[in-house]
Amino acid sequence: MLDFDIKKRFQAKPKNKIGLDIGSSAIKMLEVSMLGDKPSLVCMGLKNAPSAVRETLIGAIRSLAEEIKVTTKDVNISVSGPSVIVRFVSMPKMKDDELKSAMRFEAEKYVPFPINDCIVDHQVLKKNEKEGKLDILLVAVRKAFVLERVRIVEEAGFLVSLIDVDGFAAANAFLKNLPSANTDKAAALINIGATLTNVSIIKDSTLCFLRDITIGGDDFDGVISKALNIDARSAEGIKICPKEREQDIVNCSKGVVNNLLDEMRLSFSYYENQSGCSVDKIYISGGSAGLVGLEALFKDAFDSSPCFWDPLQFLDKSAPNTDADISEKIKGSFAIAAGLALR
DSSP states (O other): OOOOOOOOOOSOOOSEEEEEEEOSSEEEEEEEEOOSSSOEEEEEEEEEOOOOOHHHHHHHHHHHHHHHTOOOOEEEEEEOSTTEEEEEEEEEOOOHHHHHHHHHHHHTTTOSSOGGGEEEEEEEEEEETTTTEEEEEEEEEEHHHHHHHHHHHHHTTOEEEEEEEHHHHHHHHHHHHOGGGOSSSEEEEEEEOSSOEEEEEEETTEEEEEEEESOOHHHHHHHHHHHHTOOHHHHHHHTTSOGGGHHHHHHHHHHHHHHHHHHHHHHHHHHHHHHSOOEEEEEEESTTTTOTTHHHHHHHHHSSOOEEOOTTTTSBOOSTTOOHHHHHHHGGGGHHHHHHHTO
16 A cells, blocks of 8 residues: 655566565465466465564575565565554645655654654545545654565565555455455454454545554464463464364463454444444454454454455466465465555
């Protein structure tokens, strides 16, 4: 959705694009060919990278790229977390150059660190000609955080074409894959990662709300590990495929899931108070969305079952390098990577 103003590359638009999702526990990479009437999946893969050490990340990106045999060096990446500030603001109508300057001053109201240390970008979502106002999506990101992410990707041998925000990328994948769900009713997208859960609300093809909740799969793993006296790696696997331990997993993870649901309720209430609209449907994705018992707890909390959507549905998956079994098994983890590749 947004292109932070990093070094521009004067070259022809690549026919193939890679969406590179550098998560806190895994690297996801997905290459899409833009030739033809419909984007096609060229290759995809996931590699665990639980360490935040830059050398580990660089090695994981290189290794994954070699394993799945990517054909281009141009990648789109995204950022999230406490270094990323997103706000939806209303401004008086003004010229583009005036608006750009005004947004830096506006960002200072919301950014908890020096504005000169930030990259600030914005996008006009809606123009209200009658009231002479602009509805604007404002993003500020710590410059050092962005540049370090770019350096990691470049040292792995790739060129960064675009930088997005995780929640924006997931929303882009959703709008591409489920256009029939894009009605006048609000849809909440919940992408559950390892350390963060991205909450995005979309209405009329427009992103209306975005928040990162600091609860994720690692928190699920932590309580499971402690309750069952197993290591975190074993907890990661058993939370998805519990076999005879299903009820144990449900019981010990219920508290953390309820904390997540409480934060989601706060987000929905804020959106409803600001917009006058309620969230009609909840869509779930992410590597930890398969936690056993999660669907039932969502249903109890919101009186309706969430929808587990396929981020790869829109893509032609007939390419010979595409492993249908792997795609089916882990496709929910690729919402951000797919949204980046489809930019």
